[in-house]
Amino acid sequence: MKARRGIYAAAVTPFNADGTVNTAAHIAYCQHLLSDGGCDGVAPTGTTGEGTSVTLSDRIAMPAAFAKAGIETDRVIFGTGAPASGDSVALTKASCDAGFTNVLVLPPYYYKTPSDDGLYAYYARLIESVARDDLRIYVYHFPQMSAVPLSVDLVLRLKKDFGAIMAGLKDSSGDFSQSAAFIEATGGVDADFDVYPSSEAMLWDGLSMGSAGVISGSTNGFGALAQTALNAPEGAERDAAMAKVKAARAMASKYPLMAGMKQMEAWRSGDDNWTRMAPPLMPLSDQQRADLRADIDAFWEETA
Known part of the structure; x- marks a missing residue:
């Protein structure tokens, strides 16, 4: 089943002291995001989830753990990219098998x-090796981090040759004109190709053109605000909801996003283990932590 559309959190990942994933905490956290956290779905082991720093064995085991916990399969998009095509195949098979x-x-x-x-050969090998008609791939355009941009022509070629298996795209370029170009070229949701910009500040700009929602790192902390904006009627109510969304996103952007979202979860859960980062990333400094706390308190006071 294709992933449902809407508000996704690129879920942060909790680590044990030895660097392995704390699976129980991870599952409980994603369940929170899918309920009180206001999200329609989660995207674990993406950039915000430090996915490239999670061991291959932990990444392969994760989907089965989610399945055992009863998390709905159409509410999760696992990150399965890797430099070695064989690793991506193994990760994708593990996800599909669960x-x-x-x-x-x-x-x-x-x-x-x-x-x-x-790049076409990489994705084609993945599709042919997994060999499942129900596979649904969302290609991930994030040139600032990967340094490997995906062209509109490549996306159209993959969509033409592999049909429904090429389900959509996440655009983390931060440039809405790039998201718009992918939507216009592919037809967006009207053509059953789901483009997700990476910032909830772009939510209604994207939806009005045919995007499927957003997959964002800051919805770890502010997913409920984005959900309110998604469901608000057009007009003053939606404008007010989007103003809160944009203010929250701007505040979150003042800090290293992954460390900031982990710090917010440490406060919410009362568990400081959430602040662990996979090297070379580091937790917030004492000053950053104090500033974030002050900003969050002021934000909720101002928007109450």
Whole structure:
């Protein structure tokens, strides 16, 4: 089943002291995001989830743990990209075998300036090796981090050749004109191709053109605000809801996003273990933590 549309959190990942994933805390957290957290879905092991820093064994085991916990399969898009195509195949098979057939796949990001033919071959090998008609791939355009942009022509070629298996795209470029270009070229939701910008500040700009929602790091902390804006009627109510969304996003953007969202969860849960980061990333400094606390308190006071 294709992933439902709407508000997604690129879920942060809790680590044990030895660097392994705290699976129980991770599942409980994603369940929170899917309920009180206001999200329609979660995207674990993406950029905000430090997915490229999670061991392959932990990433392979994760979908089965989510399935055992009863998390609905159409509410999860697992990140399964890897520089080695065989690793991406193994991760994607593990996700599909657990019932989670929707996957978010970075391009192979070690070699820079690959040709479109080379990138096409990577995704084609993944599709042919997994060999499942129910596989649904969301390609992941994040040139600032991967340094491997995905061209509109490549996306159209993959969509033409692999049909429904090419389910959509996450655009983390931060440039709405890029999201708009992908939507216009593919037809967006009207053509059953789901483009997700990476900021909830772009929510209604995207929806008005045919996006499927957003997949965002800051919805870890502010998903309920985005959900309110998603469901608000057009006019003054929606404008007011979106003003809160944009203010929250701007506040979150003042801090390292992953560390900031983890700090917010540490406060919410009362568990400081949430502040652990996978090296080379680091937790917030004492000053950053104090500033974030003050900003959050002021934000909720001002928007109450």
